[in-house]
Amino acid sequence: MNLEGCPTVYLLASRRNGTLYVGVTSDLMGRIHKHREGLLPGFTRDYGVKRLVWFEPHATMEDAILREKRIKKWNRAWKLELIEKSNPDWNDLSESFGFKPLG
Structure with missing residues (x-):
């Protein structure tokens, strides 16, 4: 799957x-690299949040931003359900794009 330039939540x-x-x-591989290497200051670096467990490509950035805002408002149980529908074992999906396993 080629996600280059594709708006993705x-x-x-x-x-x-x-x-x-x-x-x-709009650059999932670049963003994942930055999260994994701790290059983005803030929440994900502070809390060691690096494992890609779910993603969803969109036709436009506007659609992707709207979806992101909606998901951010969801309760935790709904987010867990979203992940477990497509990734019940919580695999690091970035490995399927060539990233090395996290230590």
Whole structure:
């Protein structure tokens, strides 16, 4: 799947059932690299949230931002359900894009 330049909403987790982060980007691979390397100051770096557990491509950035805002308002149980529908084992999906396993 080529996501280059594709507006994408994504969920990161620190571990299974751990701390969650919802984000949006038009460069998922670049953003994941920055999260994994701790290059983005703030929440994800402070809490070690690096594991890509869910993502959803969109046709436009406007659609992606709207979806991100909606998901951010959801309660935790809904977010967990969203992840577990497509990734019940909480695998780090970034590995399927060539990233090395997290230590």
